[in-house]
Amino acid sequence: LSERKIDATSTEEFLVGYAPDSWDVILKxxxxxxYTEEQLLQCGLVVPKKGDGDSAGKGVYDRFRDRLMFPIRxxxxxxxGFSGRMLSADAKGAKYINSPETPLFKKSQVLYxxxxxxxxxxxxxxxxxxxxxxxxxxxxxxxIRTSVASQGTAFTENHARIxxxxxxxxxxxxxxxxxxxxxxxxxxxxxxxxxxAVRIAKLPNGEDPDSYILKHGADGFNQLVTDATxxxxxxIDILGERSDIHSEAGLIRATKSVLDTIRLSPxxxxxxxxxxxxxxxxxxxxxALRQELAGTKPRAAPRRKExxxxxxxxxxxxxxxxxxxxLLEHLVADPTxxxxxxxxxxxxxxxxxxxxxxxxxxxxxxxxxxSLSSILSELDDPDGTLQRVAAKAQMSKNKATGxxxxxxxxxxxxxxxxxxxxxxxxxxxxxERWHSGEAHLLDEIRECTNDMxxxxxxxxxxxxxxxxxxxxxxEPATPxxxxxxxxxxx
Numbered sequence: 001l002s003e004r005k006i007d008a009t010s011t012e013e014f015l016v017g018y019a020p021d022s023w024d025v026i027l028k029x030x031x032x033x034x035y036t037e038e039q040l041l042q043c044g045l046v047v048p049k050k051g052d053g054d055s056a057g058k059g060v061y062d063r064f065r066d067r068l069m070f071p072i073r074x075x076x077x078x079x080x081g082f083s084g085r086m087l088s089a090d091a092k093g094a095k096y097i098n099s100p101e102t103p104l105f106k107k108s109q110v111l112y113x114x115x116x117x118x119x120x121x122x123x124x125x126x127x128x129x130x131x132x133x134x135x136x137x138x139x140x141x142x143x144i145r146t147s148v149a150s151q152g153t154a155f156t157e158n159h160a161r162i163x164x165x166x167x168x169x170x171x172x173x174x175x176x177x178x179x180x181x182x183x184x185x186x187x188x189x190x191x192x193x194x195x196x197a198v199r200i201a202k203l204p205n206g207e208d209p210d211s212y213i214l215k216h217g218a219d220g221f222n223q224l225v226t227d228a229t230x231x232x233x234x235x236i237d238i239l240g241e242r243s244d245i246h247s248e249a250g251l252i253r254a255t256k257s258v259l260d261t262i263r264l265s266p267x268x269x270x271x272x273x274x275x276x277x278x279x280x281x282x283x284x285x286x287x288a289l290r291q292e293l294a295g296t297k298p299r300a301a302p303r304r305k306e307x308x309x310x311x312x313x314x315x316x317x318x319x320x321x322x323x324x325x326x327l328l329e330h331l332v333a334d335p336t337x338x339x340x341x342x343x344x345x346x347x348x349x350x351x352x353x354x355x356x357x358x359x360x361x362x363x364x365x366x367x368x369x370x371s372l373s374s375i376l377s378e379l380d381d382p383d384g385t386l387q388r389v390a391a392k393a394q395m396s397k398n399k400a401t402g403x404x405x406x407x408x409x410x411x412x413x414x415x416x417x418x419x420x421x422x423x424x425x426x427x428x429x430x431x432e433r434w435h436s437g438e439a440h441l442l443d444e445i446r447e448c449t450n451d452m453x454x455x456x457x458x459x460x461x462x463x464x465x466x467x468x469x470x471x472x473x474x475e476p477a478t479p480x481x482x483x484x485x486x487x488x489x490x
Contacts, residue, residue: 001068004134005214010141014070014113014133019084021066044081044099064097070112070133072098072105072151077115081105083133083151098151101459108158108463111148112136120145121166128225129155129172129187131180135209142218147173147209155187157467160194169197171228176203181238185261188231193264200234201225232274235261236281245282255282259293316385320352323421327414328355329396330407331362337411338366344415344465349422354389361386412458419465420455423448 001011010016019025026045030036037060040046046060067084074080081099099105111117113136121127128147130136139147146167150159163170170191174180188198201224203212213221229237235258239245245254255278262274275293279286320328327350331337341347342363350356361375376386427448434441451468455461 004210006134006137007141010137013140014137015079016137017069017071019062019064019067019069023061023065026062026064027060042102043104044102063099066091067097072110072112073115074104074110075115075118080110081151083112101462106463107151107153108156109162110151111159111162112151113140113148114162116140117146117148118166121163125168127163127167127170129170129174130209131174131183132208132210135173138210138213139221142213142221144218144221154183155190156463157190157194158463160191160196163191164194164196167196169199171199171201171225172231173201173203173209173225173228175208176205180208185231185235185238188234189261189264192231192261192270193266195266197270198231199228200231201228202234202237230274230277232258232261232277233281236278251282251284255284255289255292258282259289263293316352316354318352320355323414323417324350324352324355324359325393327411327418328359328362328393330411330414331359332372332390332393334407335362335366335372337407338363340408340411340415344462344469345418346469349418354386357386358390358393361390409458415465416455416458416461419461419468420452423451423455423468427452 001016006016026040027037030040030045037046041048041060045063047063049059049061064082064084066087068087070083070085071079072081072083081102081104083099084097086093086095098107101107112133117127117140124146126146128139128144130139130147130149132149136147136149139145148163172184172187172191174184174187184200188200191198203209203224207215209221212224216224236245236254239254239257243253244250258278262271262278265271265274271293275286275289278284279289282289327341331341341359347356347360347363350359357379358376361379362372365372365375372390376390379386427445430441430445430448434445451464454464
């Protein structure tokens with residue numbers, strides 16, 4: 001902190017601290033304050049020990065050791081996680097270690113210092129986007145109070161939507177190296193796709209916001225922000241530095257890249273403005289760019305908007321998919337689990353007709369606080385099929401096994417499995433179209449493969465589930481009319 005010229009005022013304001021070089025400091029502290037190992041594991045402060053034989057899986061140790069600690073806070077200022085920076089240059093391991101995803105801390109939904117910056121953003125209607133915590137702390141230390149950073153991950157649409165609650169525009173101030181330039185352009189596209197106006201400040205070579213403010217002060221940095229150019233201008237400048245955009249091949253590549261950016265804007269006014277800017281910079285008639293924009297097939301956006309189509313219903317006479325049947329078993333056994341389904345899985349993705357109807361009935365009974373039987377009694381079920389299937393699900397002996405069984409974990413695993421199958425089905429369809437010559441689908445195929453990998457565990461899959469639900473088209477799942485529930489007997 002002394003070498004980086006971070007003063008005591010900033011250190012105290014951002015609660016910067018130190019994790020001692022020990023394996024059990026947190027453990028001892030927790031014991032003195034009546035916290036359990038399970039709680040420490042759940043919030044990511046300790047890590048399970050790995051061992052062989054009888055010692056395997058026994059005990060835990062501190063996650064953060066001999067590191068400078070930056071607490072991560074939510075929008076209300078409550079600490080929800082940590083980022084620890086290595087202090088010794090000779091130490092092994094990552095330079096930064098962040099808290100893992102927990103029920104409180106989700107990287108795609110957290111911006112560093114937002115609790116401090118949001119009021120300034122609301123007043124100025126502009127946010128300054130940095131790459132690291134030190135950059136943000138430096139900005140705030142010189143009264144540049146609208147700066148935030150992501151938490152060890154690339155910016156996502158979730159981050160952009162959070163920013164849009166407080167501001168209309170952002171200025172990206174990333175490192176001046178190639179990686180920083182690429183990250184700035186990628187982030188700009190994501191912000192534009194959410195309807196934010198985006199500018200990018202160009203730092204001198206070798207500089208970051210922290211070093212620039214130390215050399216030029218707050219006034220110099222504010223001037224840098226004032227001089228920031230549009231994301232499109234920045235992109236064209238970078239393209240021009242890396243290749244000859246005045247040659248025929250270079251111009252075609254640059255035009256395609258620029259149009260990919262313009263296409264992401266949801267605003268017709270912004271698109272028209274950017275087309276005029278691109279036409280001027282590339283010396284191309286605006287009508288030609290407009291025709292190219294309208295006539296070319298769009299490449300995949302940073303995240304696709306087209307969701308997988310609902311699968312066709314399976315006949316009631318056919319056996320239900322194992323994961324759908326188990327999902328029904330858990331829901332009828334514990335209706336509070338319906339909240340997971342409502343949040344993470346559209347009912348249209350349940351393929352078996354009886355399972356779909358019964359799951360929808362279970363959701364309705366939970367929402368209206370009445371019994372499942374009261375819902376089923378009002379459904380059109382002349383031969384009693386639904387009643388028999390529901391009874392079978394309620395009487396199943398496979399709903400819980402073992403002392404350590406967690407129905408919550410079981411539901412999470414089933415949701416991931418069902419969604420993974422639908423993403424795989426979509427990827428298979430896209431691959432068939434790609435093999436037929438639709439080359440622009442390759443990026444979207446890769447997105448599907450990446451989503452499938454993330455959906456293998458809850459820590460990484462939950463964010464994917466949330467995004468897919470948000471982008472799911474509004475389509476009726478099935479022509480099932482559920483009745484108004486009878487009020488529960490007192």
